[in-house]
Amino acid sequence: MSTEPRKILIVGGVAAGMKSASRLRRLDPKAQITVVERGIHLSYGACALPYVISEEIEDLDEVRQTANGTVRDEAFFSMVKDVEVLTRCEAVRIDREKQELEVHFLDDDRYQSMSYDVLVLATGSRPLVPPFPGRDLAGVCALKNMDDAASIAKLVEPGARAVIVGGGLIGLEMAEALGSRGMDVTLLEMQEQVLFGILDSDMAEHIHRVLRNAGIKLHLGEALQTISGQNDQVQKVTTTIGSYPADLVILALGAKPNIELAQEAGLNIGPSGAIAVNQQMQTSDPNIWAAGDCVESYHLLNHQPLHLPLGSTANKHGRIVADAICGRPAHFPGILGTLLVKVFGLNVGRTGLSPEKAAQSGFDPVSIFAPSPDRVHSMRGAKPILTRLTIDRESRKLLGAQIVGPGEVAKRIDVVATALSFGADIDQLAQVDLGYAPPFSAAMDPLHQAANALRNKLDGLADSLSPLKLKQRLDLGEDLLLLDVRSPAEHAEVRMAGATLLPLGKLRAKVAELPKDKLIVPFCKISLRGYEAVRILHAAGFEKVAYLEGGLLGWPYELERGAPEVPITN
Template sequence: MAQPFRVVVIGGVAAGPKIAAKVARLRPDAEVTLIEKGERLSYAGCGLAYYIADMVREQQSLMTTPAGVVRDVAFFQNVKNVKVLSRTEALEIDRGAKRVLVKSSTDGSQRWIEYDKLALATGARPVVPPIPGVGLANVFTLKTIEEADRIKEFIAANPHCKMVIVGGGLIGVEMAEALVGRKLEVTLVEMLPHILAPLDTEMALLVEKHMRANEVELLTNTWVEAFDGADQVEYVVTSQERIATDAVVLAVGVRPQIELAKAAGIEIGSTGAIRVDEHMRTSDPDIYAAGDCVETINLVSGRPVYAPLGSTANKQGRVAAIAICGGDERFPGVLCSAIVKVFDFNAGWTGLSESAARELGYEVAAGLVPAPDRSDYYPGKRMVMLKLIAEGATGRLLGAQAIGPGETAKRLDVAVTAISAGMTADQVSKLDLCYAPPYSAAMDSIITAANVIRNKIAGQMNGVSSIELGRRLDRGEDIVVLDVRSPAEYESGHLEGAINIPLGALRKRCGELPRDRKIVAY
């Protein structure tokens, strides 16, 4: 009797279950074994902050299919035809003999499992910086359901506590909203000049202002020097101040779990994650890898990038499975697209920021457009600040960012498609987007932003960011600042020394402006 096609998958959260299930579908004759160190399988790690916030009430919801079936061992074995070894750790890969040494945490037994093809989906672990006191009680990380449960249990026992979040990335920002929603006193500490590092400064500042308005104490340009306390954390010592707290959530990023691959001699890429080709194949032709343990390619810059996201992991898992079964499936790379809910705001980005593009040597033209997300006369309209970034010489789109209470994901997804297709601002400006007053303006803001870029490239207008204008004014440059808002808006707050001529009166009053000085209008 012929030996079955043996596929072993290590890692059972995102990419691993996707690989295992897809291989089993493509090759019903295959013997597919999924190895998971923990007890839970295929859970939605991206939903943990919402679980802590009690927006997701039941833990089981994070492990349930849209049809309401729990993705447990029985589900994978009976529905997906995948043999699952949960509570089992992979200790060693013997590439020569094509086998994996595993250890059961239930009884401590060890055994070798042979494979024809091996897939690594070992994921990532939270970064725990070597800060004095980091081992004190009530200093939490958040990557697993077990960690989320510990945070929830602490909050239940201390319903009026103070908590400090270290890190202003996606997890840190999500946790800030979650904890404020639980009526806790929250401080977020970020060592960089602004939160959500992929955003340009003027966009990130909008999010920061909104977070402060929602009772988050936000400290940027501030780094943590120590955690202080007897047995449990009582103070966070920062470069600026000493903050009293009852608990800390570390959210300073994740690191790929590559130890197993590295020990087996598999090539590690320049980002510190496993290097793979378009087929998700490692340096060993019989070993594949996908998800948070691998690096990929930035589709704009062409450079290696580490982009640990659940959406990416699932797509890579599918590609790896098809390739394992002999198909010519390829994963081209990512734009590092992301979006996050921040109280009543939505904040997202894709591709390169303006600052990143300039650092890479691009000549940049950017279009920044504040506009409602539907026709301005339609009830329920909400504002979106949209920024498009393009290559100045060609108009090719490089990136996009969108912030505000309005529908940002729609505009960003259009930008993702346009960037992936190599489209220019001119092409984007003529896209036949769906239109009706409840959904967008007749000229959607992404089309308007593309036209702003076109005007700049054509030399019809120049632009300067609010951040750059501030720098120039601080340097004492001779600039006339023209505020074209209404008098009421002007009186509510304006730049010092700005001249107020409402836009509707500007044509008649433009003679009041000097012709021999640089004018910046806003």
């Protein structure tokens, strides 16, 4: 048995690569560990870059510093980790038979072959930039690395015109970052909503409203056609619908895994277009592992392959790779697609499957949409959140959650992600022993309230309609009765067009005057009284009744304000 130290080569020096290197050193003090990195910056938090541009993070270097302020550079990894890092060094070819990696030293145009016992590919991803005319003009940028952030920051100027192409996570974060710096921001999205494929359309409507209220010029359903300029400087963006002046263009169209090195070496590529690995992060070559944004993941609930680049996943991958290489029992089970984003004070979270995706995956989804304050409502600083829970009808297993609102969203998303990871059902979520104190939560947490509302729906105690489902019925001209069971004072302040006001306290006395041949949709501010109205109507023999989930607080569409012009039942 050889006593020579293992030669471990790692391609990529950001999240997954440096996590692997650091963990490997702790587990194997004698290994010869070398990291090859094409750029000059190491082990930085790319997800923090929009907050550098917004100046919430004061110094760009902070994204690559330890908690005590030490910069994670070549010297740091050499002295602290005993890891050799070769920056400005590009991996160009893998010879799997010889177990050699050919590299190109960019500064002196020198090529060299490096032997390995173990090779780790952490090649990451790159911004998706289709071949639009004008994409190479000055002022047209994508945001992926520290150099991109530095370039964009130089172009930020109050009053200057920025056009962001893409309404995904980075597009939304950049809209806030540039808007907060006083720029005139236009956000273009080819779909009819932002966060398409991430949030349901009625949940996304809340983001649309916040963006517009913040002064962002939001254009949905517009696909980019060309970018044009003069003297090599961008001046205009043209879509399928219109043209918009631009001093700065941010392309935020998604990410593409860097698989070329693996593909040319004959490694298996998965159906998502990323490198295929097993649960130990091992590729189709037993001597080569892969981790991070270049790797394909599997969804824990429907077991479908997907590519979802996230720094959190990359760091988990890096640790698994090191453990597997060193023979420790470790495996990566998959992901839930848990995402968080902040948009002008609106917190947005998603985990698991949407109702649509759940149905496509063979489940029979049932959902509820429930608003609640994020803590005891009488506490100063209490803010609302809107929660959508989705379960499977037969098994009652949790399938996913979407939560939006100015209140505390992240901890609720994390609770649901934890519950999903352990296969919890809706009844278990309703009884989970969550922390309670008025500054943090109500006695019944928003998740408890949403879970109980969904149990009521599932058990036949009350049917309900989501805002989207009701909007679709109204748009089709369905003859139904919108029943506003709030007080006259609430109704005078804000209301839904065409609704009939009948306060809950008068409902029992007036129930005989209501029609039984059409669907009645009771609602109030959050539809707690709407649910009570359903129970009263059921007891009176009404069968066609379904309350509006979320009430007016959760209704993302247009509302009337001022003097009422709708029927009032006295």
